[in-house]
Amino acid sequence: MFADRVLSGMRPTGSLHLGHYHGVLKNWITLQQQYECLFFVADWHALTTHYDSPELIEQHTWDMIIDWLAAGVDPAQATLFIQSKVPAHAELYLLLSMITPLGWLERVPTYKDQQEKLSEKDLSTYGFLGYPLLQSADILIYRANLVPVGEDQAPHLEFTREISRRFNHIFGKEPGFEEKAELAIKKLGSKKSRLYRELRNRYQEQGDEGALEEARSLLDEQQNLSMGDRERLFGYLEGGGRVILSEPETLLTQASRMPGLDGQKMSKSYNNTISLREDADSIVKKIRTMPTDPARIRRTDPGDPAKCPVWSFHTVYSNDEVRNWVQQGCKSAGIGCLECKQPVIDAILAEQAPICERAKMYEEDPALVRNIVADGCEKACKLAEETMRDVREVMGLNYP
Known part of the structure; x- marks a missing residue:
């Protein structure tokens, strides 16, 4: 539906080690050459487990961004930003919480697992329960369709897909949807309109996945459609309503093979790391x-x-x-x-x-780092606002 866009983030836990480099950063460096990439510091996520030590977060954030840049993440190829500098993340998180069943959050596999692993911390908080939904908001607000994750994080992405489906199902049925979709088809021109209808029929009547992909490619190529018409035609194609939040796909990454100095997984908690x-x-x-x-x-x-x-x-x-x-x-x-x-x-x-x-x-030049991040935050805010305009409109919050 949208051009391939990758989103990935890291919690600011201080200087990165070789496990981060081999497990995440080398992959980012490859991805930035292939896709539009957005990489962000998940500072709000850090507060879900480290709310009692906020004084470390700011310094850890800048240290981590320097590690990214030093490793080869290129601000000319990727957008680097800080989560809390894009307030729309919080707005979408709040609005999605209105439709998210409590049971969905309690069933996320890492919820009880992390509570047991971090038993020394009081994690019986609303923020910790809701962090998978905040992750979903991070992804959905940029309409990112590719998210690099390891196998252990795949359930979080499936949760995000379920949230986007639920949102589209509830709010995608705008009044007069079919009439608006039919008008949008005519804007394609007679030849492409005919092809779109033919492909739509083949998919809906015969379940032809190839026809679906061909129709999606056809829509991706159209330059004269408004965003709203484009979303309507994607939804109409599959027999649903308007697609407001796109479902992300898993970009499965290999687990880091980087061991720690003692043979266990490299981790600060095991005190077995080599810093970047x-x-x-x-x-x-x-x-x-x-x-x-x-x-x-x-x-x-x-x-x-x-x-x-x-x-x-x-x-x-x-x-x-x-x-x-x-x-x-x-x-x-x-x-x-x-x-x-x-x-x-x-x-x-x-x-x-x-x-x-x-x-x-x-x-030696902290202002350079801050300028790179300021530019990234500005770009991220613009992309987020495009999504939020559509979300507010369908949720009845589009006040003049």
């Missing part, structure tokens, strides 16, 4: 003191890379030649653990060097 802009001496020390296969007590003891956390780093950073060298050398005690760690140290330092170099420019 960490000092070189600190990185060398952390890798050199990593635990290895417990069987290798002495240099002459053979080991098994499968039982060593360092091997997980080799799977991310080393080529086949180095990995074969590690396998043979470890199992035969031909190399020591410090020798095995050196290629990992070299690879991480080489990866970090251009990132730290780019970061220096932004660290």
Whole structure:
């Protein structure tokens, strides 16, 4: 219905680590070259679990944006903004809450799971219960049709699709919808009108998915249709009403293969991370003191890379030649653990060097970062307002 638009965000939890880089940022850098991308700091989401430490959020926000820019997220290709600087997110969140069944929120898999994981915090709040709906508002307000998520987040996107369907079902049946749709068809011109009707009939009578896709492409190409007519024709095509909020699709991303220093998932809560802009001496020390296969007590003891956390780093950073060298050398005690760690140290330092170099420019010029974000917030506000005009109109809030 709309040109491909990607939306993704991160909660501001401070400086990012290599798990974020390999799990999210490298994917963003690829996506920004293929689609219209909007990347945002989810600072309101941070408050759903960290409402008792708000003093950290602002600094964490700026640190995180510098990490994005240093990693290669390009403000010339993507829009970077802060959630709370686009108040329309809150307005849509409020309006969607009017139609969201309570049971839908309570059934979101991560709701009880997170309460158990963060049992030291009081998460029996309205904000925490409602955060999946806020996520939905974040997506729907930009009519983003592609959202990169891991498998664990897929239920949140399905929830968003259900919300958009419910909204369109309740509010898409405008008075005189069919008459308005028929008038919009005539605006296509005689040849394209005939084709649209033929494709619509093939889809509705025979369930021809190819006809549906062809009709959608036909509408995407039309430059002379108003946004309202375009939405009506998309809805009429599928036998429904006007499409006001578009359903997003999952852009499934691979889980990060980046392990922590102890072999567990890299996470600040496990204290096993390497930061994205960490000092070189600190990185060398952390890798050199990593635990290895417990069987290798002495240099002459053979080991098994499968039982060593360092091997997980080799799977991310080393080529086949180095990995074969590690396998043979470890199992035969031909190399020591410090020798095995050196290629990992070299690879991480080489990866970090251009990132730290780019970061220096932004660290030395905070105004540059703020200008990039201000431009992004302005663009995001305009896109959000386009959606909100339609939402207010169908909800009876379009006052003169």
